[in-house]
Amino acid sequence: AQSVTQLDSQVPVFEEAPVELRCNYSSSVSVYLFWYVQYPNQGLQLLLKYLSGSTLVESINGFEAEFNKSQTSFHLRKPSVHISDTAEYFCAVTRRDNNNDMRFGAGTRLTVKP
Amino acid sequence: EAGVAQSPRYKIIEKRQSVAFWCNPISGHATLYWYQQILGQGPKLLIQFQNNGVVDDSQLPKDRFSAERLKGVDSTLKIQPAKLEDSAVYLCASSSGWGTDTQYFGPGTRLTVL
Numbered sequence: 360a361q362s363v364t365q366l367d368s369q370v371p372v373f374e375e376a377p378v379e380l381r382c383n384y385s386s387s388v389s390v391y392l393f394w395y396v397q398y399p400n401q402g403l404q405l406l407l408k409y410l411s412g413s414t415l416v417e418s419i420n421g422f423e424a425e426f427n428k429s430q431t432s433f434h435l436r437k438p439s440v441h442i443s444d445t446a447e448y449f450c451a452v453t454r455r456d457n458n459n460d461m462r463f464g465a466g467t468r469l470t471v472k473p
Numbered sequence: 474e475a476g477v478a479q480s481p482r483y484k485i486i487e488k489r490q491s492v493a494f495w496c497n498p499i500s501g502h503a504t505l506y507w508y509q510q511i512l513g514q515g516p517k518l519l520i521q522f523q524n525n526g527v528v529d530d531s532q533l534p535k536d537r538f539s540a541e542r543l544k545g546v547d548s549t550l551k552i553q554p555a556k557l558e559d560s561a562v563y564l565c566a567s568s569s570g571w572g573t574d575t576q577y578f579g580p581g582t583r584l585t586v587l
Contacts, residue, residue: 465515
């Protein structure tokens, strides 16, 4: 079965600094990849997803992630973070041949300090 | 548009007791998911419904967990009897289609088993 490893459980950064949240996946077949975000006291929300085409995908709030097949990675980046980006971020993967079973990573807690 | 509703938000029970959770998906969404999120881990899919039929329940501990989705709308998840290791947040999500369609998550029910 497919699986996801999020390499950092917590990432503290200062406001306006760049950030990278790392995600590696494992699968014997081709995959779809997702990033979800959970703001404090809210439910999970889809941030962005890679299905096909350009390996660089962007969200509306300045985050981007790049699918790297050779390194089996889908790292999330933002060049300049805001206090409001403080949240838990989850990377997730499904198989292309059976995309009903979404597997999530353990999450990375991003804390943005003033 | 109203989001996914779940109740109760919190529940504390003794081990061996029974408990039920309720989910009301976004209106018109055909697919409904139940996830279990143990502290420090990512969500794990328990069961997926397409309308009122089960698509995937391979990770549902069927000796104690059951779920139904009457009339293809609301859903209930039941645990009987509960064990200490069932302490977790139970998340409900819905999507208009299935597979790679965006899943919309509810706020979750936090269950504590004493």
